Amino acid sequence: MRVLVGILLLWLCNVLHASELEIQVTQGRDDALPIAVVPFGTPDSDPPEDIGAIVAADLHRSGQFDPLPPEDLLSRPHGQEDMIWRDFRVLGTDYVVAGRVETTGEGQYRVRYGLYDVPRQEKVLSQTYEPSGKGLRDVAHAISDRIYEHLTGVPGAFSTRILYVTKNIDLERPYRLQYADADGARVQTILRSREPIMSASWSPNGKRVAYVSFEDEGMPGIYVHDLATAERRRVSSYPGINGAPAWSPDGDRLAITLSRDGNPEIYLLELGSGELTRLTDHYGIDTEPRWMPDGESLLFTSNRAGGPQIYEINVNTGNTRRVTFEGSYNARADVTPDGRFMVFVHRIDGDFHVAVKDLERGTFDVVTSTELDESPSVAPNGSMIIYATQEGGEGILKAVSMDGQVKVELPSREGEVREPAWSPFL
Amino acid sequence: MRSSTLNRLFALTLVATLAACQSTPEQEDTAETEQQDQQEQQEQQDTAEPEPTEPSEPAEAMDEEEEETTRPVTADNFHNHPSNYDASTDTRTVHFAFDKSTVPSAAFGALKAHARHLKSNSNARVRLAGHTDERGTREYNVALGERRAKAVQKYLRLQGVSSDQLETVSYGEEKPARRGTSDMDYAHNRRVEIEYRAGRP
Numbered sequence: 001m002r003v004l005v006g007i008l009l010l011w012l013c014n015v016l017h018a019s020e021l022e023i024q025v026t027q028g029r030d031d032a033l034p035i036a037v038v039p040f041g042t043p044d045s046d047p048p049e050d051i052g053a054i055v056a057a058d059l060h061r062s063g064q065f066d067p068l069p070p071e072d073l074l075s076r077p078h079g080q081e082d083m084i085w086r087d088f089r090v091l092g093t094d095y096v097v098a099g100r101v102e103t104t105g106e107g108q109y110r111v112r113y114g115l116y117d118v119p120r121q122e123k124v125l126s127q128t129y130e131p132s133g134k135g136l137r138d139v140a141h142a143i144s145d146r147i148y149e150h151l152t153g154v155p156g157a158f159s160t161r162i163l164y165v166t167k168n169i170d171l172e173r174p175y176r177l178q179y180a181d182a183d184g185a186r187v188q189t190i191l192r193s194r195e196p197i198m199s200a201s202w203s204p205n206g207k208r209v210a211y212v213s214f215e216d217e218g219m220p221g222i223y224v225h226d227l228a229t230a231e232r233r234r235v236s237s238y239p240g241i242n243g244a245p246a247w248s249p250d251g252d253r254l255a256i257t258l259s260r261d262g263n264p265e266i267y268l269l270e271l272g273s274g275e276l277t278r279l280t281d282h283y284g285i286d287t288e289p290r291w292m293p294d295g296e297s298l299l300f301t302s303n304r305a306g307g308p309q310i311y312e313i314n315v316n317t318g319n320t321r322r323v324t325f326e327g328s329y330n331a332r333a334d335v336t337p338d339g340r341f342m343v344f345v346h347r348i349d350g351d352f353h354v355a356v357k358d359l360e361r362g363t364f365d366v367v368t369s370t371e372l373d374e375s376p377s378v379a380p381n382g383s384m385i386i387y388a389t390q391e392g393g394e395g396i397l398k399a400v401s402m403d404g405q406v407k408v409e410l411p412s413r414e415g416e417v418r419e420p421a422w423s424p425f426l
Numbered sequence: 427m428r429s430s431t432l433n434r435l436f437a438l439t440l441v442a443t444l445a446a447c448q449s450t451p452e453q454e455d456t457a458e459t460e461q462q463d464q465q466e467q468q469e470q471q472d473t474a475e476p477e478p479t480e481p482s483e484p485a486e487a488m489d490e491e492e493e494e495t496t497r498p499v500t501a502d503n504f505h506n507h508p509s510n511y512d513a514s515t516d517t518r519t520v521h522f523a524f525d526k527s528t529v530p531s532a533a534f535g536a537l538k539a540h541a542r543h544l545k546s547n548s549n550a551r552v553r554l555a556g557h558t559d560e561r562g563t564r565e566y567n568v569a570l571g572e573r574r575a576k577a578v579q580k581y582l583r584l585q586g587v588s589s590d591q592l593e594t595v596s597y598g599e600e601k602p603a604r605r606g607t608s609d610m611d612y613a614h615n616r617r618v619e620i621e622y623r624a625g626r627p
Contacts, residue, residue, distance in 0.1 A: 196600035198564055218555075219595055241572055241596060244565040257565060264569045285569040301566055308566055332563040345563050352561065372607075374563055393607060419564065 025060055027407035032066035033151065034093040035059060039070055040113070041078035041100035047109055049136035051101060051143070057183060058144035058158040062383065063406025065151075068093055079114060080123055088118045097147060107133045115147050125150050137185060157381040158182055161423040163190075163200050163209055164388075164397065168415030177211060179227075179423075182379075184410055190225060198419060203247050206426045210235075210245035210254055222256055224271065235269060246289045246298075255279070255289035255298055266300055268315065279313060280320075288332045292339055299323065299333040299342065310344055324357065326364050332375065335359075336382040341402060343376040343385050354387050356402060367404035377422045384408075386420040501609035505616065506530035514539045515627040519603075520578055522616040524559075527573035529581050537578065540620060541585030543627045548588070550625025554578050556596040557603070557619070559612035564598055571596035578618045593623075 037056035052070075059065035074087035078100040088096050099113030108130065115125035125146060129139045138159065145156030163179040173192040177200055180187045191197060195214035202209055210224050216234075220242045225232035236242045240259035247254060254269045266279045266289045280286040280300070285308070288301040297314045304311075308331040310324040324330035329347030336343075339359070346355035346366060354368040354376045368387065376387040384406070386399045395416035399408040410417075499507050505521035513535030520533045529537070544550050556575030558567040575594035582592060604611040 196597060198568075198598075198600060214595075214597070214600075218553075240594070241568055243568050257569075259569075259572060264572070285566065285573075287565045287569050288563065301563065308562075329562070331566050347562075350561075372561065390607065393605060 024409045025063060025406070026409050027405070028060075028063050028066065029401075029405050032064060033095070034066045034068060034091075035095045035097065036068045036073060036088055036091065036093045037070075038073060038076050038078070038096065038098040040098075040111075041076075043100065043102060045101055045103035045109065047101045047103075047136055048133050049140065051099065051111060051113075051136060051140045052097070054137060054140035054183070055097060055144050055147070058141060058156075059147065061183065061408055062148060062156075063401055063408065064148070079112070080116070083116060085118055085121050094118050095151065097143075099143075101136075104130065109133065109136065111136070111139050111143075113143050115150060137181065141181070141183075154383060155381045155425070157379040157383065157422075157425070160380055160426060161206070162386060162397075163202060163421040163423065164417055165197050165200060165419045166415050166417050167395070170415075174415075177209075179209075182422075188227075190227065190230075199244050200419060200421055201245050201247055202421055202423050204249055204251045204424055206423045210247060212243050212245065222254070222269075224254075235271065235274070241287075244288050246291055248291055249293055249295040255291065257287040257289070266298065266313070279315065279318070290333050290335060292335060293337055294339065299335065301331040301333070310342070323359070326355075330355070334376055334378050334385075336378050336402070337380055338382060341378075341382070343378055343402075345374050345376065354385060354400065356385075356404075365404065367400050367402070368398070370398070373398075375419045375421075377420050378402075379422050380425045384422075386410075386422050388418045388420060501613040504610065504613035506532045508532050511536045515543050518620045520574075520618045520620070521613065522574050522618070524612070524616065525570075527570070527577045529577050534581075537581050538585060540627075541582050541587050544582070544587045544591050545585075547625045547627075548591070550627075551591055551623040552582075552593075553621040553623050554592060554594045555601075555619045555621055556594065556598075557601060557615060557617050558599050559615040560599040560602060560607070561612065562599075564600070567598035568596045568600075569598075571598045574616075574618045578620070 037052050040052040056067040060067050068091060075084045077083040077098045079098060096116040096118060097113060098116065099111065102110045104110050111129045111131065113127065114123045117124045131139045141158040144158040148156030160182045161179045162182055166176045166178060167174050173194050175193045175195065175197045176189055177191040177197045178187055178189050193213060193215045195218055198212045200209055200211040207228065208224055208226050210222060212220055213223055214220050221234045222236035222242045222245050223232050223234050236256055238258050238260040241257055241264055243257040245254045245256050252271060254271060256267050256269055257264050258267050263283060264285045264287045266286050268277045268279055282302065282304050284302055284304040286300055286302045289298045291298055297312050299310055299312050301308050302311050307328045309322055310330050310333045311320055312323050313320045327346060327348060331345050333342050333344040342357045342359055344355055345352050351371040352373050353366045354373050355364060355366045357364045370389045373387050373389045376385045378385055384399045384401055386397060388395055389398055395418045397410040397417050397420050497503060499509060505523050510521060511517045511532050517536035520529060544552065554575040556571030558571045572594065575596055579592050579594050583589060602615045603617065604614045
């Protein structure tokens with residue numbers, strides 16, 4: 001295993017604001033593919049973003065690629081016309097990304113790039129975009145997505161976002177619900193509060209989020225919040241727990257936890273009509289519902305057998321089966337978009353780790369080695385799991401590949417970061 | 427039974443006296459302040475505190491055992507340690523053992539005092555806020571915190587307090603009293619806070 005600490009990190013300080021998350025790859029793949037991302041040519045412009053650096057950082061962060069440091073490049077082509085194949089062959093890199101950014105008007109740009117196959121000496125991908133200055137980061141992530149998909153066969157998830165909660169006790173309103181690009185840039189604050197905010201969840205189209213907020217006199221409510229308009233409404237404020245909202249794949253319903261009937265049970269809340277249907281009926285704790293991608297069933301945590309274990313319930317028939325049997329604590333499931341792998345929190349010797357269970361084969365793997373790991377959330381392409389953990393008493397976010405081989409750290413600059421939720425494809 | 431009670435009363439008086447001597451007590455109604463006060467009390471008491479014994483235990487037996495069973499506050503006994511409670515409404519925090527929602531017997535006196543106050547002041551309203559330590563998943567901890575709040579609610583109801591005067595809420599691990607990750611920090615964080623919304627004593 002090779003540890004790549006910071007040295008290879010192509011992270012430019014000028015694209016980073018103080019409140020943003022900084023991302024470091026702490027462990028890459030042994031067989032990470034070498035790739036040269038040539039700094040993009042900017043013949044007549046000084047664009048506000050460095051496209052090449054963003055693409056290189058994206059590819060590096062996936063753990064699947066090993067981008068060459070720009071200072072090692074022997075030549076810096078911007079297209080096929082000035083490509084010197086030999087300069088890349090001697091560096092042992094099979095792929096080159098090269099491009100240029102031109103100005104087409106006030107704050108308007110034209111971005112062209114190509115992905116080049118060195119052994120075959122040919123261009124295998126190319127595209128032209130015409131973004132505004134604000135759209136340059138989106139273009140960079142779109143380029144990363146295409147390159148990643150072309151070379152791995154899996155769609156890239158660089159144009160996605162991460163939703164999370166921060167807590168900074170030095171602030172008058174310590175709790176904040178925020179989201180950022182998957183690389184930590186462009187942080188947006190959705191809500192600030194004196195009281196806790198928790199369990200934020202994306203709608204399937206990525207336009208709305210649901211969350212629990214204790215803002216109303218310290219009592220919990222479930223809120224649905226439109227990100228574009230900032231309009232929001234409280235959809236649940238029953239006596240007792242109002243928790244754990246999870247959006248159904250069709251976007252019409254929330255699965256939620258309520259204890260209004262005496263103890264925590266899973267309910268389905270029809271968002272259009274407000275109609276509430278109770279799904280579980282057990283004197284133990286039932287909570288943390290998560291939809292299977294087909295919308296037919298839910299995973300949830302229950303202590304009906306003593307300690308917390310994960311169960312699956314069919315939302316139409318109510319048929320329930322236990323899914324986890326490994327150890328005495330398994331909780332808070334998430335699932336890959338294909339429904340094959342379940343990720344969850346698993347306790348071993350008093351430590352909490354993220355585990356992955358193959359729901360087809362039944363195999364089980366612990367993929368993190370830190371303590372107090374929680375809130376795992378799977379990328380929409382099923383490649384990585386983002387989760388919360390602690391370092392030096394502070395809550396931070398980390399990401400790990402499904403097989404545990406790639407580890408990425410996203411330390412926070414201020415306060416604690418917790419409960420990450422990876423967006424769907426946007 | 428009587429002498430054991432007297433003994434404990436003596437110990438508690440000692441606690442209160444020592445704590446009062448310690449420093450100017452703050453009046454802020456925050457969890458941190460309470461915790462700090464308790465800490466001070468513990469520090470004063472960790473060698474002088476007699477272990478609470480079975481109520482039926484003869485006084486002699488207790489005296490004999492006093493030396494051996496004198497127990498410092500540990501993360502394991504913290505929830506039921508007499509130094510965390512007095513038999514008055516000044517006690518606003520009930521602590522719990524790891525993964526448990528049983529009201530500790532050391533808190534009974536304080537809860538009875540709250541019950542008396544609530545029964546004789548029908549305008550008084552209390553919110554019982556349940557909390558857990560940070561281990562485990564967040565929503566599951568909200569459920570565990572609710573169990574603790576409901577256990578205290580049930581105790582007060584059994585003392586004859588009207589249900590109209592009591593409400594519960596659970597914050598799970600979201601509002602720790604202490605930020606650290608030691609077993610003692612966790613012991614402080616597993617708690618139910620008794621918050622007067624009206625008619626505070």
